[in-house]
Amino acid sequence: MVELAAPPSLRAREKAIADRFIGGFPWVMVLWPLVNTTLWLSLWPLVMTGLLPLWAGFLIATVNVTAAYLPSHDAQHHIIVPEGSRWHWFNELIGWYSLIPMFVPLSVLRVTHFEHHRHTNDPALDPDYPMAASTLAGALGKALVKGQPLHERYGETLRRLGTPAAKQAMLHGMVMKVLQYSILAGLAWTGHVWEALLLWWLPLKIGSVYINVYLSWAPHQPMSRRGRYQDTRAFRSMWGNIGSSGMQYHIIHHLYPTIPLSRNPAAFRALRPILEERGCDLGGL
């Protein structure tokens, strides 16, 4: 008598497909900050010596600052080099280096981002929940509010956690904040106020609105649903996958956070039948 093996469960099939996209060395995420941050740093001497006009520097810097976050996101999840490897320091180096234009510590983003994964769309515990809004206009407004003094929730999250990693991140955050505003003030008081404004401060403000809207709000809106297959959605962006920083496929990241960003589209296409079966919001993608 032949015994028929039970068909694998939906979750097992899902995981088997996802596993095909985990691993490998994400070259794009390594080259990206090496080009992006280095270009941003080079803007300063280029503009200050008059080799590049300030308006051009402003446009380039805005792209640089806006693009600085994503490679750090792969580093936050230890995707570039996994924890335990003797090369893990390289993961941390890329993560920190990519964030220089934003001047935010990798440690702060990692601890708070992991909380976002644990408590996605939880009004009390998700550090990104202050972006909750039902419309794009509302999200833009929330992004502006989040940029006001004492309105972001990352510091509060670190205090609530109180773990050694959170305490270390808090210290890093304070040191970086003091350093950043000291550099800005130093530039402003030594005759470089326009460079400080247009190569750093204003690009930061513009970039943070984009990042909050596209990375925090768009894949989770209206941020009212909870649960593994409900709290994140796929969507079609008018700016395409690159213009939306890969967020069209963010649902894959929340299901399998160690799949590199560059592989999320392929993983989405492979997992689509299962996601449909699960009743996920695929946003017509």
Added chain:
Amino acid sequence: MRLIAFGFSLGPILFGIGFLAPLIAALLDAAGLRAPFGVSPLTAGLIVGSLLGLVARQRRTWLW
């Protein structure tokens, strides 16, 4: 810790003095405007910048 928290709560005022003041002075210069009462652009920047910072600290916002 309280002292550090107090120091950070002064952030908007320090930003007003450290960054806004020279920025306002540069804006006045660029626009060819003179500050009232014969004060220098930098003095005007310091007055306006620190006042804006004080208001932002108390209201916890720069915008409304």
